Amino acid sequence: MRRPFIAGNWKMNLTQSDCRSLATDLAAGLATSEGCDVAICPPFVYLETVLNAAAGSALKVGAQNLYPEPSGAFTGEVSAPMLADLGVTYAILGHSERRHILGETDAQVYSKVKAALGSGLLPIVCVGETLEQREAGRTNDVVSTQFHGSLGELSEEEFAIITIAYEPVWAIGTGKVATPEQAEEVHSNLRNVIESRYNSSVAAAVRIQYGGSVKPDNVTELMAQENIDGALVGGASLTPESFLGIVHGAIGQ
Numbered sequence: 155m156r157r158p159f160i161a162g163n164w165k166m167n168l169t170q171s172d173c174r175s176l177a178t179d180l181a182a183g184l185a186t187s188e189g190c191d192v193a194i195c196p197p198f199v200y201l202e203t204v205l206n207a208a209a210g211s212a213l214k215v216g217a218q219n220l221y222p223e224p225s226g227a228f229t230g231e232v233s234a235p236m237l238a239d240l241g242v243t244y245a246i247l248g249h250s251e252r253r254h255i256l257g258e259t260d261a262q263v264y265s266k267v268k269a270a271l272g273s274g275l276l277p278i279v280c281v282g283e284t285l286e287q288r289e290a291g292r293t294n295d296v297v298s299t300q301f302h303g304s305l306g307e308l309s310e311e312e313f314a315i316i317t318i319a320y321e322p323v324w325a326i327g328t329g330k331v332a333t334p335e336q337a338e339e340v341h342s343n344l345r346n347v348i349e350s351r352y353n354s355s356v357a358a359a360v361r362i363q364y365g366g367s368v369k370p371d372n373v374t375e376l377m378a379q380e381n382i383d384g385a386l387v388g389g390a391s392l393t394p395e396s397f398l399g400i401v402h403g404a405i406g407q
């Protein structure tokens with residue numbers, strides 16, 4: 155049984171006081187919700203504020219990125235050991251906005267994953283096709299290539315720590331959610347690719363989140379799919395009502 159995992163990606167949004175109050179409300183609202191891992195990923199500069207607000211609750215905190223080197227002359231970057239030192243648990247790596255806006259490659263994502271694992275952070279690694287790639291019938295090839303390039307060199311022990319987020323680029327922030335069947339098809343194919351690379355027990359254990367316009371009113375049918383184990387949520391993670399609605403919808407409460 156894979157434990158559901160809902161993560162909120164706040165992207166480059168909110169002020170410090172917004173972050174404090176959102177994290178405080180979520181931490182309070184989660185006190186009663188069990189059976190699901192829940193994390194929020196604020197901007198770097200507000201990590202400590204959010205960590206303080208979430209302390210003692212079931213809410214975990216993640217970063218949205220990291221730099222693969224541990225320290226040095228890398229102006230403006232933040233390393234995995236720095237995030238671990240703060241008390242961060244997760245790191246979103248290879249988000250499509252970083253791949254497409256900032257040109258991040260699979261090889262760079264892989265080096266970030268290795269750095270995260272080396273510091274004890276739990277990576278959430280994003281893969282997903284553009285609309286053009288989907289319309290050209292290349293979805294499974296694109297996702298498989300991203301998997302092999304970003305994760306395929308990991309040992310079985312390292313891979314066991316990974317969460318994958320399948321996020322079709324055309325569904326992110328657009329309000330166009332993939333149908334449960336479209337998402338399930340990709341998740342199931344990805345699990346087969348993982349089985350071929352590792353083995354059936356590794357493939358059965360890895361959590362694969364869906365991401366792309368997840369809302370309280372569509373999460374339950376997405377989660378009902380056999381191979382969908384959670385959600386990576388952007389826009390709907392920015393208010394306590396919608397994010398808690400997604401958490402509760404995901405676990406059928």
Ligand code: PEP
Binds near residue numbers: 368387390
């Ligand atoms: C995301 O940023 O990972 C995402 C899925 O965004 P949204 O939920 O807004 O589509």
